[in-house]
Amino acid sequence: MNSRSIVTIVFALILVALVMGVSVLFALNGSAAAEKYSATSIWQADFANAESMKIIDLTGDGANDLFIQSGSAASIYDAAGSRIANFDIGFGKSTMGDLNGDRVEDIVLFQPFMPMVQLVSKGQAVPLVETISIGSPSRVAIVKFPQQTEIVLGDEGGNLVSLAPDGRQLWQNSIGSEELRGLDDARVNGKIVLAAASHSGDFGVLDGNGQILWMNTTEQLRRMRAYDLFGDGTSEILTGGEYGEFAIWDAATGTRTFAKGMGQPVSEIRTAEVDGNPSSIEIIVGGKNGGLWALTANGKELWSRSVSDKVTEIAGVDFDDDGRQEIIVGDDSGAVNVFSPEGTRSKLGSYGSGITRIDEGRLGSQRVVAIASGTRLEVQEAAHVELPGFQFTPILVGLIVSAAILAVAWILATLPKKPEMKVSIQSKSRESLEAERRMIKESIADVERLRRSGEMTGDAYLTRLKRLRGNLAENEAAFKTQNFPIRVETIKCPNCGGALELGMDKCEYCGHVILT
Template identity: 35%
Template sequence: MNQRGTVTLVLAVVIIMLIMGTSAGLAWNQTETAKYTQHAGWSYAMTAPVTLQLMDLTGDGRTNLFAQNDRSIALLNPDGSEHVRRQFDNQIMSTLGDINNDAVEEMILALTLSPGVAALQALNASGEQLWSAQANGLRSQPSRVRFVRFDSGWQVVVGDEDGQLMAFDLSGNEVWRTNLSSGDIIRGLDDTTVDGVRYLAAANQDGSVALYDASGLPRWTYQLGEPIRRLRTFDLDGDNQNEIVLGGDAGRLVLLQAADGSERFSISIGQSIAEIRDGELNGDPSSRELVVGGRDGGVWAYSLNGAALWSAAVADRVRDIVVYDQDGNGVDDVLVGDRSGGLTLFTGSSGSRFPLAARSAEITSMEAGTVNGQATTVVGDQVGMQTMTIRRETAPWWYNPLLIGVLLSIGVAVVAWFFATNPARPAVEVSAVDQSIEGLRAQRTMLYERIADVERLRDTGEMPAEAYLLRLRDLRKQLADIEAAMLKAGEAVQVQTVKCPNCGGSVTLGSDRCDYCGQVIIR
């Protein structure tokens, strides 16, 4: 292989190394090669639903959708058809609970009748009233209602916008009432378990938190130190002891032990907390993680110890979050709906961001569950509700930086080998074909001059002997070809070169030894 071939192969190796290095870097830093697409299902007209719940509310084993806005409720079948719809003249709050112990949840409503008076009622799936009570002496209209199954029996607890709590039993009688604090709205009611005993956790907007037993007595109290936006209870570590999560208006996120109200962790996210949900994000079923949405569009995932797993952002204020395994990979995905109508999906494990098609109006609530054996999401906005499925679509197997790098490297290697092994182009020679006698004479004279120049360079030592012989042999060959062409054209030429019988090289007429191989020439 000549020098040109060696250089070509060396350059090819360098280029291949650069290609493979770049491909390996891209493959290493590649986070997701999949994308998520949404596929619309049925829709239903209900303005600004604030509560959506997917569960079997008819007892037929199929998943229904319960929806509630400020003055109406609807119970829908799995296909979106209306099972029951009720319209009210008064503002309502709602919750679900099994009033009659038939293993099917009923719809429990709190209706504002007049200042300080609210009607409580439980409806079955047909809209029939199974239970009722009247809350007299409220200091303002209801802000929260909760069904709690205490060990002594179930109670319906209603909280008003002035910090008061009232509880009612099976007979519709008032069981207890208490003031969490005065002059501010009850922001959260949720039941929780401590050592197998059921309690009620309550939070007031002024930062007050308490855990109540079935008699309305506080087990402990806590003060967040800033206005409260959210209270949620979850069993995050699987020990059958719930944790209480608080979200503050100034951005404080606190996890309390339900047993004694002590802080497990307290951190600040830097913006008002709009929503808190839990889910299985890291693939470890022994614990669950928290997802927090902020008023300025921030989204964070935390472990139960408060360690940040990932953070992201959406375009506007977070309105709701659903955490559900959309693609069946065993890890929950995080779907965030914002005030502008935007929908953004984040993979639970890494927080990779996948924007989905936005809604045309502000999102008010969302829910996710399994309907007809398929993961289904319901999105409610200012116009109505829409069901949809979200599918994960992976890129083809050949969409891989390493594979592309290998293919490019093979191409470079093939091209380099072709150029390296391709014979070098012969030196440019004077062609005597189809030339005139005058032209041949001029070329012959020029070759004599070049031979003289080469011999002069040899005599002065400016040209090495090896280079001299190579160049001289080439010029003499061209001279022999010119003279042969002149003879063929009828020109009387005295030939000045003869061929060496041993190597075939052109030797000056009269020489007795070949300059190239040393063969003795007998004239």
């Protein structure tokens, strides 16, 4: 086996090792396992353009209900899909929290007409504030400050008004000068504070007395969320801008700890447990142009994908109970997709209008996913099926590709050496044959000279001389075939004058060395 064959086989073995390594990696990390998510509709209701939705017990009977609110109405449905309460809120906002300590979530409705603030407790609405000096509703939150629980209202001019659970006004302040885009409770050293953000780019943290602890300004904001990503008692403030900046800020100091340009306006920010490590939680960011990113709590990208239109809703659901959540993503085209913790996409369904809200939980005895679109509400029973046998498909593919590589390498390595190309001299003219004969003899003389001077080894000399002698024999045969007389060309020895055949480099009479 020559060196060319050895190199070919070694190169093939390296390729096989790489192919099998990649195949085993894909098989072990589970990214090739066949997964399927199916959804069976349980019930539907006509409810358009939901802004808020939550599956939770609102009546105190121990069974979950479904709350949903749009720009004009708020409704409560039971597990069977029957509407048990409905409220006209006229471009209002809503929030939930236990205001009276009975361990049942209450609903606060903030609306632009009297009564401007209503409390819904166990399905019954009670006016809390008839009128108050504040602009059009933008946000409302129930915040359990250390000293007391408060209802914080925010309007489209950045104004904030805080109410006690009985409706008494506690304080007023403002953040920015435009519509509030975020109003969340946050933690600083374990104590609850209020995080607020305006579309103008102004955002900050306030205490229970309405005092601003710190305030920053960034690009115009579309989203602001507050999460304790590391579980250390101090939240991180997550902001998404109109011009694509996603940033993480320390809730205690307002220091920015991470920033990244996403290349498109940020349309949604949520969290999910993607890696199964409970010591921190991951961040899911959606973009106006369909971009989708999974990031660690420190901002490192885990994966990025895209959907067909603006990301309008993100929800984390652990379908297979493995401690890692799958990501349900709804977009403005009406598509609903599920992304595995590794980022593998599966289609869950599609709707005729954009997705506005998604939530999951238990209704009755079933684990359900509630999806609200621009025209309706649908509650589905979602199921996850994994076919683990498909996990080893990459190894099978790797074996097939490796076998093909080895087969091609073996064929190339065992191909016979290409025969030396020779030009036929049988039909040459006499002058050509004579010139060729002279050249061959001169080459023989050169080889002899190189051997004597030690510039050519014995093996190389014999190989070259054998080939030249063969060429000379073929030349003489061509002379005979074409009946040309062979004329021996001679030269005279410059020392003794003896006749020598052309091509000799040493006189056979006197021993004089002849240079030709």
